[in-house]
Amino acid sequence: MEPYKYCDNRSHHEDSPSTKVEPTDCPKPVIIGLYGLPGSGKTARLAELKAELSNDEFAFYDGSAVIAAVTPGGLKALQNLTEEVKNNYRERAIAKIKQECYNTGKTAIVAGHFMFWPEDDENGWSVCTPGDLDTYTHILYLDVPAELIAKYRLNDNKRSRPNVSAPHLAKWQAFEKNELRHLCRHHDILFTLLSPPLASVSKVGFLIRDFRTHSEAYNKNAAERKMLEILAAGSGNVETVIVLDADKTLAQEDSGVLFWEHIRALSGAAEDSGPLKALFSSPLGYSYIAFRQATLLYEEVAENAEFEAYCQAVALKIRMHRDIVNLLHLVRGTRHVRAVVVTCGIRSVWEKVLEKEGLSSTVKVIGGGRLDDGLVVTPSVKAELANYLRIARNLYVFAFGDSPLDLEMLKAADQAVVVTGEEKTRSKSMEKKLAEEIGKNGFHPRQTVLPAFATPRMDTTRLPLVRLTDQNFLASVFARYKNLYVLHATDRPAAKLLMTPMRDASISGSALRKVHARAGFYLATELCTQIIGVEAYPVPHVQGHQADGYRLLHEEATLIVPLMRGGEPMAFGVNDAFPLAMFHHAKVPCDLQHEHLEDTATIILVDSVVNTGKSILQFVQHIRSLNATICIVVVAGVIHSQTISTSRIARALGRFDGLSFVALRLSDNQFTGRGTTDTGNRLFNSVHMA
Structure with a gap:
């Protein structure tokens, strides 16, 4: 049988209802379709749910009754109309339900038909409209065995139903379930079968309450x-x-794959890739609705105790x-x-x-x-x-x-x-x-x-x-957090003199680079030496004998790393103070590799300004992934005070041993330069390119 195609037959003549009722500032109401073959018990189930659920939160609709109410002359008159006009009134009915839910805030449960298929016809026809697919958020399908439906139809004293064989009902039902699953996944609608694991009224009531609250x-x-x-x-x-x-x-292993393989083995079904692959390959992708749909698939297949037994069997296969x-x-x-x-x-x-x-x-x-x-x-x-x-x-x-x-x-x-x-x-x-x-x-x-x-x-x-x-x-x-060790010269007279030309907007280019180099030399000699230490070595004295000179401790095993490009001028000043140190440029953390740290005792990271500290954290994390013990000293002209005290970055940096900070000035003003105020642009006369 060729699959039917639903058509958007909404015309725009004066008798056609408008279905655009959604207020733009309101969430879409929860509207649950209760579907199943004619004779599967939708009306009875709707009555049971009305007794189970609160009328303050839920509204109950018989879809056919609503269509009759919006159609002049009712259902009898509807039968004599063209399919186009029938669809117009079906659209009006679902729009009415939707509007009432917007107005009341209630969740609707609507008993309705998906398609009709007389046994003598080769194909059935859909009564599901685009408005239905745009309105429903969930669809519950009464998955009653075809033999029982045939029996119910035969014994129904309230309405006259044509005699339909169980094999045809089974074919009709299988087609509806497949088509609804497909359509729901293309229209963001959650779909589930009300088969034995979910068939009891209390279970369906729980399901519907969950649908109302879960978003x-x-x-x-x-x-x-x-x-x-x-x-x-x-x-x-x-x-x-x-x-x-x-x-x-x-x-x-993948628990989902193993779970459905276990189900397939128990049922003796033919080998397939399982329902999850089809679900996540659908337009739902890996969305919230897709994972909610996956949950419903698990609910369909087993009750709680049985599900736990399946999970135990799967767990035993995982190492x-x-x-x-x-x-x-x-x-x-x-x-x-x-x-x-x-x-x-x-x-x-x-x-x-x-x-x-x-x-x-x-x-x-x-x-x-x-x-x-x-x-x-x-x-x-x-x-x-x-x-x-x-x-x-x-x-x-x-x-x-x-x-x-x-x-x-x-x-x-x-x-x-x-x-x-x-x-x-x-x-x-x-x-x-x-x-x-x-x-x-x-x-x-x-x-x-x-x-x-x-x-x-x-x-x-x-x-x-x-x-x-x-x-x-x-x-x-397993590192523990501790306060960062910071040395700064903010209030020292020398720092005030050094920082003045650094803050002077009229100074840029080569002149500003020289200022940064002087600041780097000062920070290296005055503060870095306090952290790293100095060592004595022999120098020839002017009086002709050997005397003690001093240099940075393990200076030849020190690596100076300017963080490009703003840190380079200050790093040159640091290098002037420590001439035996190795010098290596880095723009991103991976510019530093194992060979750069080999036989290195200290690494000095130099930047002009440390604002948020994010870049410094990335470099420190990377260095620590290469070497757990190397001493790291961060040298900067200006460091934002919260970056090394109360910020999340400070807490992250505080996890690392052997890390210290040196600054010419601490600032409470967190300012990220742009264009003419960017330190890198000022240092290299590139403000015109910003």
Whole structure:
């Protein structure tokens, strides 16, 4: 049978209703379609729901009755009209329901028909209009066995129904279910079958109440509340949170794929890719609605006890990566670090996997799979939770993920680790996505290869390797926050003299570069030496004997790094004070590699102005990923005071040992120069190019 096509037959003559009723400042009302074949019990179920649900929150409609009410002469007159005019009145009926819901704030439950299909006809015809598909937010389908429907129709004393065979009803029903699933996924409508796991009135009532309250904003708040509960549950002052994806991150396996393989094996169905692939390949993509739809698929297939048994069977097939297991066991011995799994997959499966590894008391899971979970985890929820921890809770966040679904979470974290699995099983699209994002807005992730014999992604310069067992990495994860060590000359007479020409708008170009160099020399000799120390070495005295001279401690093992381009002139002044030091330009953190730090005792990062501190943090994180013990001194002309005291950046920087700051002046004025006020433009006479 050829699939029918619904048509937008709304004409614009004077009898055609207007269906544009949406107030622009109001959310779309929740309108639930109750569908099923004629004789499947829609009217009876509507009456049951009316008794189950509150009339203050819900409105109940028989779709045919509403069509009759808006059609002059009622349903009898409707039968004599053309299909175009019939559709006009169907559109008017659904528009009336929609408008009433806008006016009352109630959720509508509408019993209606999707199509009619007499047994003698080769094809059926749809009575579903574009207005229906634009209005419904959810559709429940009464999935009653065809044999029972045939029996109900035969014994229906209230209305005369044509005799239809059970095989035809089964064909009709299968077609409706397939078409509705398809249409719903193209129109952002949640669809579910009311088959045995969801058939009871109480279960349907729970489902409808959930539909009324659950929204994307509600979902985000629910996820944040869950995270807050996890943070509050333990003892100690939390400073660091490790956020991990689950599927193909904690282990090579995917819980969703294994779940549906298990269902298929139990049912003996033919091998296929499972319903999740079709769902996420639909126009819904990986949206909030798509993940809510996935939850409904799980609800359709099993009741709670049966679902938990399936999850247990799946959990037994999953083997976590040992490096991750060992890392998470170390979390158990701390009070300032928490580990949370945030998964788009099945919460129950991963809780059981963690329990198997003895981690259930240490690591909590935020995920979905059932309506009782109260939320679904989408890629945006993952990112929002990372931002919530980092910004709202002022915590330091490590994020682990493997796929594009984790990318926004990885970008939102303070430190991102991409888990690279075996080439045959890992995400094929992740490499391209990473290539597009690395370097943007300071995003510089690392990768860990699990299992160890897997090949790395990309090149290890852009996506450096890290072993989760490496002591430098573990030190960075379990570091404690401390106040930053800062030396500044703000109130010293020498600093006042040096800073005056730096602030003079009439000085630029070569003259300003010389001023910055003088300031760099002063900061190096007066303040850097207090932090790093000096050492004696023999010099020939003018009287002809050897005397003690002094230079920077381990000066020949010192690396001066100007942060380009504004830091270069001041860095030259630092180099004048420490002439034995190596000099290496860097624009981005990855400009520094292992060979630059080899046999190096101290690295001096030089910038003209440290405003937010974001660039400095990125450099420090990168250096610490290469070397855990090297002394780092940041030298700047001006540092915004909050950057090294109360800001989130300050808390992040405070996790690193061996880090100090030197400034000519601390400022309470956070000002980002643009054009003629940009320090780099003034230093190099490029204000005309801004």
